[in-house]
Amino acid sequence: MRLEGLEIGFAMTGSHCQLQEVLPEVKKLVEEGARVIPVVSEAVGGTDTKYGRADYWKGALQEITGEMVIGSIVEAEPIGPGKLLDILVVAPCTGNTLAKLANGITDSPVLMAIKAQLRNQRPVVLAVSTNDGLSMNAKNLGLILNARNIYMVPFGQDNPESKPTSLVARMGLITETVVHALAGKQVQPLLVTSYTV
Numbered sequence: 001m002r003l004e005g006l007e008i009g010f011a012m013t014g015s016h017c018q019l020q021e022v023l024p025e026v027k028k029l030v031e032e033g034a035r036v037i038p039v040v041s042e043a044v045g046g047t048d049t050k051y052g053r054a055d056y057w058k059g060a061l062q063e064i065t066g067e068m069v070i071g072s073i074v075e076a077e078p079i080g081p082g083k084l085l086d087i088l089v090v091a092p093c094t095g096n097t098l099a100k101l102a103n104g105i106t107d108s109p110v111l112m113a114i115k116a117q118l119r120n121q122r123p124v125v126l127a128v129s130t131n132d133g134l135s136m137n138a139k140n141l142g143l144i145l146n147a148r149n150i151y152m153v154p155f156g157q158d159n160p161e162s163k164p165t166s167l168v169a170r171m172g173l174i175t176e177t178v179v180h181a182l183a184g185k186q187v188q189p190l191l192v193t194s195y196t197v
Contacts, residue, residue: 014043080116095130133167
């Protein structure tokens with residue numbers, strides 16, 4: 001077990017179509033020996049969509065991790081002063097979260113968790129999922145790629161024919177990205193084909 005004894009935050013933001021794909025990755029981190037602390041944005045924690053009810057996502061995270069879900073800025077704030085996490089994963093990471101992070105905005109539990117983690121100069125792993133990654137959010141992605149202590153789950157275009165500006169991380173590479181990030185390395189290759197032809 002490569003992550004034995006580590007405290008890993010796992011934050012989900014509102015790319016609801018990716019939530020079901022991300023849940024098995026939370027389980028993998030637990031199976032690797034980590035204690036996983038779940039964090040959800042208001043969109044995940046308070047919005048019912050065609051992809052599932054908010055209570056379902058919070059319940060699934062709590063069942064997999066055995067931990068209470070952090071769902072408010074107040075609950076996330078102690079991560080910094082307490083140095084509670086060895087590493088924080090944000091998956092899926094929406095374009096909205098990416099843009100706010102790139103511009104120093106902290107107005108959600110997930111962004112507070114990221115801010116708290118970076119304050120301690122500890123690693124953050126982002127698994128991007130955004131329809132505007134190659135358009136309006138490209139500049140924010142560029143800023144993030146140059147930021148210290150931030151590592152990306154390899155990503156690519158998920159549907160270049162119908163959504164040519166959309167980027168989605170290959171969620172199955174979250175654990176590998178975490179292992180590399182803990183060693184101060186970006187897993188490679190960073191750009192991958194995320195769709196099937």
